[in-house]
Amino acid sequence: MRTPMKINSFDIQEKRFSIRFRGFDIHEVDAFLEEISTGLKVLEAENSALKEEVRRIKQLLKGYKNQEDVLKQALLNSQKVLDQMRENARKSAENILAEAEVRAQKLLNRAHQRLSQLHEDIGELKRQRIQIESQIRSVLETHAKLLDAAKTDTALLDAEENKIRFLTNAQ
Secondary structure, three states: OOOOOOHHHHHHHHOOOOOOOOOOOHHHHHHHHHHHHHHHHEEEHHHHHHHHHHHHHHHHHHHHHHHHHHHHHHHHHHHHHHHHHHHHHHHHHHHHHHHHHHHHHHHHHHHHHHHHHHHHHHHHHHHHHHHHHHHHHHHHHHHHHHHHHHHHHHHHHHHHHHHHHHHHHHH
């Protein structure tokens, strides 16, 4: 199979045929070649315009693909950042929760220690109250004995005084 030769309108216009006896009408051939040349010029112009349009569309497509790649990368980066932010927030929440649990445990331990100290203080105060009550009872008993002794002494003194009066009056 023969490869079609590349031909353009200029080649058609410049093509010259050898003239032979009883050949084609030269004017008809020239007119036909001119018509073909003009049609080919139009087709070449359209082809050139279409090639330019294809080139422009390919450029646009390439730009769109680049934009798509950039957008995909931006989405991936955004997703990574979002995932990292979620992970950081989760870790932060875990840390806050752990710190809160530690603080709560410390407060609970201090409350237990304070409660234990209060129980000890209450026990000490009860012991002191019993001791003070015992001391007061002892002091009261001592004073009661002293009062009884003073009463007895007063009664003896009164009896002695009455005897002295009686003797003084009898004399």
